Amino acid sequence: MLAKRVRIHALNMTSNGGSAHLGSCLSCAEILSVLYRDVMRINPKDPTWKERDLFVMSKGHAGAALYATLAECGFFSVDELQNHYQNGSIFSGHVSHKGIPGVEVSTGSLGHGLSIATGMALSISKKNENRKVYCLLSDGECDEGMTWEAALFAAHHKLSNLCAIIDYNKIQSLGDVKDVINLEPFLDKWLAFGFDVLEVDGHSESELLDAFNKKSSKPKCIIAHTIKGKGVSFMEGKLLWHYRTARGEEYEAALKELSK
């Protein structure tokens, strides 16, 4: 299944490249898989197809997971994933659009994505097009004021074609979200900002799909409860795997668990 392959690629890419953020890639594998396989109208043979839906990966640090998803969906060869994080490669640690088919927007500095997605959604709305814009955010980046500026704007303009998904894995750079800058009551915040809010198990593809399919007259926010490092027992819920690269025995053990 797609999410499983995305996880294995992300492990291989981060181990091969010596890069960080594996835990953040593992937490959003189902979200990306459901979006790209079941939800979004896309055409890997024609990545800039005029009628496509748009995706903005605001949590750009999980770039490996997005690249893996795009490769698995046929935007480019999976062989290219081994270039991730290598000298001279275009496959940067944080998401880059340059030369990579299927990537709409480069990110990496947190908080930018939802504003850009909002602008895209506004354009689609003004042109009366039947397309949607999806934006995946991390929980930590909801510390950024710009995210909430965008939320205010999107709700005010009733951009029902905009869907924000929060990968709520409860861990940010230096600790648990609740201890760094508590987001709770998180659902109430998005509700108060004028979004239609759904809470799902972010590792349940059926729950995610139902949430994506739910009709709404407002912008939508799907709060996806996830587990950082999901799929590898010794990485799950561990801050360490926001940074650490799996090598040697750790890599072998992780690969074994993800390949089950």
Add this chain to the structure above:
Amino acid sequence: MRDAFIAQLLIEAKEDPSIILITGDLGFKVFDEFRETLPNQFLNAGIAEQNMIGLASGLAFEGWKPVVYSIANFPSLRALEQIRNDVCYHNLNVKIVSVGAGFSYGQLGASHHATEDISALRVMPNLNVFSPGSTFESIKCTRFMIEQNGPAYLRIDRGGSKDDSNEDFKFGNSRTLRKGKEITFFTTGGIVSEVLMAASELDASVVSFPTISPLALPKINENELIVTVEEHSIKGGFGSAILEAFNDSGIRYKRFLRIGVPGVFSEVVGDQDYLRTLFKLDSNSIIERVREALI
């Protein structure tokens, strides 16, 4: 200059429906005609400049040509990283306009003194930086900004002097406004009016640079005194850009004087003329400083 910009933008926007004017909740009364004439091409994004640049980028991805408007440092420094990452890195057709160059809003206080924006923005890859010095240059720069594909920053005075020229100058060109002897002023923005007065007294040449990036250098005489004048910090600003360009092009000069705000905040407020005089940017101070340099 502001009114000349808006009038020209309305002309452009009538011809090009992809132009959308986005304001950060500023411009009381000045957009009335634009909004009434082209309601679908006008948007108030509220007081949220970072989001405004981000959403302008999103619109530009979808084929729009957003012209983002605010005053002083709000559309520039407040949203600097959004300009860098979202607009410039993606080479998007977003045009950023700031009214209130230098001390245009002098009485409003240091928050409203736009004296570091050139330094911050002229180094951005892909970004054209326009700094017109008169209504004529403002109209031309508005045209260039729309015509040229890609990101642009337009820095204009709230007021500014009239210039009845009909010169056919091209994008990127500098303009020789006066021919004189032994001294050549290089200047940009509304301060050109002070420079012209000083140059007349000193019988100096004056070259105005409505475009700072890209920068096109005119020929100079090696023996002249070159004086740059800007209503902006001399640290990294227009004068620095000229020095860098001289150095990189191997242009030799004997004497070079940079006049501008000396990299400090104004401790007091005052109107534009008052603060220009306080920082020795008025015509009399310019004459004095040039004469000192000639000794």
